[in-house]
Amino acid sequence: TIDHEQPKKAGIVDRLMGRADNSPRRTLDDEMLEQLEELLIASDMGVDTALRVTANIAEGRMGRKVSVNEIKTLLAEEVTRIMEPVARPLPLYTKKPQVVLVVGVNGSGKTTTIGKLASQFRAAGKKVVIAAGDTFRAAAVEQLQVWGDRAGVPVMTAPEGSDPASLAFDAMTKAQEDGADLLMIDTAGRLQNRQDLMEELAKIVRVIRKKDPDAPHNTLLVLDATTGQNALVQTEAFQKLADVSGLVMTKLDGTAKGGVLVALADKFALPIHAIGVGEQIDDLAPFDPEDFAKALVG
């Protein structure tokens, strides 16, 4: 039986095999496979993915005794294989300015991620401008200014309640005049007012395209790992509101292992550009499929 007493934090395989012994072996039978499926589904990786991964592991091994390490290795390999194609840093173009629209629900870590990215690009010698496009949340604008200061990057703001599209247009003008390499535009995350948000995002896009018909060059969706399956719902919703081109998953430094990324990779195949691993400016890491897989299967 599944070791439900193991803390939730324990990895999938530890819960499957128990930890009573350092090297327990279990016969790979239908019961074990069913439990494995259940644990994989509970890790948020999605039913279809869980069934496929389990089937791959079962193939040619039914009735055999398997060890903890063997199962860990096999599972990690399966997950790595799914994740490798989507592990891609944010592509940098020679286009000036490269316009990156940043979307996601409030609290997902948009502001923090913009600050971290700005700092990284600046360290790489890029000239960056940030536009605080969530003009309805004064706190969000202030917070973005704090991050801009930390990163040493100018933040364009507008009075509370003013039109985000007009700010985006001004920021685009400034970025072009300054010869900036990168313009990152923060946006509102009020998914509960979907129609408003859709119109707002569409207007921003329409307006910046007056300055550059190819903009935005990237639309980054920021997702919070601690929301589990909600990340799927949010991705679906934002794909309808904007032309999402890639993901950043934040808060992978906590107990959340981000199993939903596997479901996302399977369903949307969107590149994962980076992961948030803390609240500090340097806490943004490239997405490493193998490290991710090992942490997930535990």
Ligand code: GDP
């Ligand atoms: P926004 O509303 O989408 O702009 O979200 P914020 O950037 O303000 O982030 C919301 C909260 O999540 C803040 O308290 C951040 O410090 C925190 N946060 C953001 N990214 C991470 C991360 O990668 N790890 C952790 N532990 N906290 C994060």
